[in-house]
Amino acid sequence: MAARPTLQAMRIDVPHAWPRDEAEALALQDRLRPLADHHGPGPQRPRYVAGLDVAYGGGHGAEGDTVAAAVVVLDTATLAPVEQVTATARAAFPYVPGLFAFRELPVLIEALEKLSVTPDLLLCDGQGLAHPRRFGLACHLGVVTGLPAAGVAKTPFVGTWDPAALGDARGSSAPLVDAGETVGRVLRTQTGVKPVYVSTGHGVDLDTACRHVLALAPAYRLPETTRLADRLSRDRLTSWGA
DNA sequence: GCGACAG
DNA sequence: ATCTTGTCGC
Incomplete structure (x- = not known):
């Protein structure tokens, strides 16, 4: 009964069944979208921030590609990891731009x-x-867990921005606009380095999300959370049979 | 119709 | 995402 304490603590609404095809996936996104809160404000002084990432293995199979998920929780005071967990599985959903979450969410x-x-x-x-x-993934993850969530992407998906409005210094940013709507922010985390694309997922506003992303990226382009999760997910994949 | 397309 | 050598630079 008490075998899943964290499940209750995070109020994860575990899906009884994941979508099996694109039509079902699209319908689920439409049904969950209204549940996402993009106003926050969200945690102003978070103690624990978790970075999540998934690595893919070559081995295919009738059940799908091998995937390894990693979650690394950092203490914002020291940026040192306080806990890290992993999970491996077979991706049951193919990679379809726009339906990315259905590929990574189950194992995450x-x-x-x-x-x-x-x-x-x-x-x-x-x-x-x-x-x-x-x-996107961050919205789905936030809604399902009930936890504040934001997305940090390495490349843009939708939206454009004014190059002239984005400074070259660390901390500079420009609104990411799509169809006349501000959907995120292009954020420079390191001077003279390519920016990252931040957008809200759930329970946190864009300003707050960007503030935390910047604080978590003191030395490299990507925040320490994702860097550590990326490394851990790959290690897990290797020690599992790639 | 054509190309582009988070990871 | 992943497949992959060397190379330029701090």
């Missing part, structure tokens, strides 16, 4: 359920609001 949730610490904020690889239907 499996990993999150192993966490004993409840993160104050979730930072994932990919988009949140900056999505064609305004419901």
Whole structure:
């Protein structure tokens, strides 16, 4: 009964069944989209921030590609990891731009359920609001867990910005606009380095999300959360049979 | 119709 | 995402 304490702590609404095809996936996004809160304000002084990432293995199979998810929780005071968990599985959904969450969410949730610490904020690889239907991975993850979540993507998906408005210094940013709507922010985390694309997922506003992303990226382009999660997910994949 | 397309 | 050598630079 008490085998999943974290599950209750995070109020994860584990899907009884994941979509099996694109039509079902699109319908689910439309149904969940209204549940995402993009106003926050969200945690102003979070103690624990979790970074999530998924690595892919070559081995195919009738059940799908091998995937390894990793969640690394950092203490914002020291930027040192306080807990890290992993989970491996077979991706049951193919990679379809716009339906990316259905490929990574199952295994990410499996990993999150192993966490004993409840993160104050979730930072994932990919988009949140900056999505064609305004419901990227970060939104889905936030709604499902009930935790504040934001997306930090390495490349843009939807939206454009004014290059002239984006400074070259660390901390500079420009609004990411799509169809006349601000869906995120192009943020320079390191002077003279390519920017990252931040968008809200759930329970946190854009300003707050960007503030935390910048604080978590003191030395490299990507925040420490995603850097550590990326490394851990790859290690897990290797030690599992790639 | 054509190309582009988070990871 | 992943497949992959060397190379330029701090």
